[in-house]
Amino acid sequence: MAESRNVGVTGASRIFDMLRQDLLDGRFAAGDKLAISALRDHYDVSLSPLREALNRLAAYGLLEQENQRGFRVPRLSREELDDIMTMRKALEGMALERAILQGDAEWESHLLAAAHRLKRADEAGLTGNEWEALHAEFHHTLVRPCGSVWLLRFIAQLHDQFDRYRRLAPAIPEIRCELDRQHGELMTLALERSVEGARELLDDHIQLSYRVALGSCGEQTT
Structure with a gap:
């Protein structure tokens, strides 16, 4: 069980780093809503570590979390x-x-x-x-x-x-x-x-x- 949790944490950290870099590089346009299914396919990751990475990025300020509607790239102002x-x-x-x-x-x-x-x-x-x-x-x-x-x-x-x-x-x-x-x-x-x-x-x-x-x-x- 502990080994499984560690794998999940490692996977979430990897996806966090990759998504963070892609957000800074402008791979996703400001204001765009992120499709979870497309992200799973692109980063070849399961849902649990992906959602953990998305939640961390929202807390960090590089994503906005919408109630029951997923995640969006912040607009520029x-x-x-x-x-x-x-x-x-x-x-x-x-x-x-x-x-x-x-x-x-x-x-x-x-x-x-x-x-x-x-x-x-x-x-x-x-x-x-x-x-x-x-x-x-x-x-x-x-x-x-x-x-x-x-x-x-x-x-x-x-x-x-x-x-x-x-x-x-x-x-x-x-x-x-x-x-x-x-x-x-x-x-x-x-x-x-x-x-x-x-x-x-x-x-x-x-x-x-x-x-x-x-x-x-x-x-x-x-």
Whole structure:
């Protein structure tokens, strides 16, 4: 019995990860209702782990659960994006300040390595999920020593919500170049223990990325 439960948990976790990635990639259109039968066939999974994964994604905020009517992909809205952006600035900025004050030599080496891998990916023109993984790793490494597991969890969730908008928006190459450059500057300021400078740049970095993400709402940047 215990072995059967463990298999179910593993299956639900696998489907959670796959569905999460597909939702961030825009495989399902915003506002679409998900057909359970189609999902079972596509992911080759039984109903129980699929429903567990869908419930977890609804609790996480990447799906909406409708009473007795299944699950729907959340719609995109300027109001929600504004809220996500504001919360990212507040929580990520707080975490960055703590990380700079508390980070040790091991953190410095991990941050240098993450920044280097991301820069190499930028120079190679890497795109898609490979680049996204390196980008997420850099931002996570930047704030990792903040000393709060819950703060890191909230930041990770906000990143996913923000990225759903950003990755569905049309590319703006000149802004992307500036964002890429800022990653190196953020690393430098963090290693120099410049709390004020790093937080100011992080706010600008999030605001600049927000200008790109606005495109998913059908709005022009200013």
